[in-house]
Amino acid sequence: MIFEGLNEKFQNIFSQLKRKGKLSEKDIQEVNREIKMALLEADVNFKVVKQFTKNIGERAIGQEVLSSLTPGQQFIKIVKDEMTTLLGGEIERMDFVQGRQNIYMMVGLQGAGKTTTAAKLANLLRKEKKFKPLLVACDVYRPAAIKQLEILGEELKIDVYSEHDVKDPVGIAKRGLQKSVEGHYDLVIIDTAGRLQIDEALMDELVNIKEAINPTEILLTVDGMTGQESVNVANEFNRLLDISGVILTKLDGDTRGGAALSITYTIGKAIKYIGTGEKLTDIELFYPDRMASRILGM
């Protein structure tokens, strides 16, 4: 893989550059080409890579890079800093408010990890914030989707609101919310069916659910292994729903997870949590600097 040994590669290029003493435009281009290849191998979106490397190049010229004893490391540091800032810099937490209802809506492509993540979040926030959670099963399409959420709820001893044989996700969401008020649940997490961002009817359905329940967070769940497509997905879900944040799943794999950078760069919304396994405790806060290291293969 191109990516392994990025560090050494940079050291090499820079020790050559250093001998020359001065960075020419061509030198910068060469370094940028290496970074570009590295980021593409990590699945950062092509358009994001283009803009990102341009910015980095500009920042690197004339900076402390060449006079440094370790210009390669210095340059990588700039890249990593820039990326960390883009990924959100500070850890961004959910918009929780004690004493009022917190209503979260899980959305995303098919198989991204919405249902599993809904259960993980309910469990985590019950423990950390002492919320009383209710899961609401609004995927009326996928075979056994409701059952899946019910089983997860049972396992965690978290209540699940579901309606079998009712094909009306908006209605289920409303009635779930109603139940949560009656039962004094202060955290409601709505699971929705996976859908393509180009599926107008199903995207409309999400808009209708949003209007019906007025969620405090709309969380786009994205598979961490996603390639170039991540920006199209994020753009469209965000355009139609004005999402509040992203959850990146399956980061227990060996993907570099360039989707993280691509998405935050494109829509400017924070990644809030990451999924790191199939167990219901495998969820962690998102740390921008760790993610930057991962994307850069460091």
Added chain:
Amino acid sequence: MYMGSFDDDFFDELEETLILSDLGAQTSVKITEALRAKIKETRSKSKEEVVGFLKEILVEMVQVETEKPQLPTIMLIVGVNGVGKTTTIAKLSERYKKEGKKVVIAAADTFRAAAVEQLDEWAKRVGVDIIKSTTGADPSSVIFDAIGAAKARKADILICDTAGRLHNKVNLMKELEKISRVINREGEGFSIHNLMVLDATTGQNAINQAQVFHECVEIKGIVLTKLDGTAKGGIAISIIDEMQIPIEYVGIGEKSEDLIDFDPKKFVDLLFE
């Protein structure tokens, strides 16, 4: 080098198209180089012709001899989490059933919540026999039972669902090896035709997936799912190029009829749409 009217901009744009389709930087460069050579060789000046060359190069890359499964056959369906394995089994069942074949499916994902119920629901909808056990059971023993049932029922095809697993999880990959050993041992009289399911939205990580799954259970073909979205599935090209494993089927929706044969030309045309 003679490039006629094909300047850097042309190649930059080409590279962008290929990379945005997830072909990956290395494969994209390889293709661009092949095209440069072709332009030089033919001294072609027509953009249309050059795009034609490019498509030819790509079609050639993705065209790999497919081995038709010899019936009766056992298919083990593998892949990472959420790619569409279980749904693909419903689709394959429907297809073979329509061809008049006797299909049995095995619910050997005993791990994920409601995985058995999901496959069971599909078995009812499509109308095929299912062999299942309870959640938490040993998947190898489900497969063992299923092979027995397939023999007894004189099935033409036994399709086995497995739990999604990431290829870097050593224990889970060992479990898959064990399942594969059971199939090899018990599947006497059956050919073995394992398929890896690959989500078209997957990036460069798919190459690792294919390599590790192939090392673990010999993969005869790939099913590329979710091509009804806007993702192009270009990473499959890199996989085919590197491993010479063909794409056999393409998933284009969530219903049991949404499975089509892989068509290299159509697939390549889609990259440029």
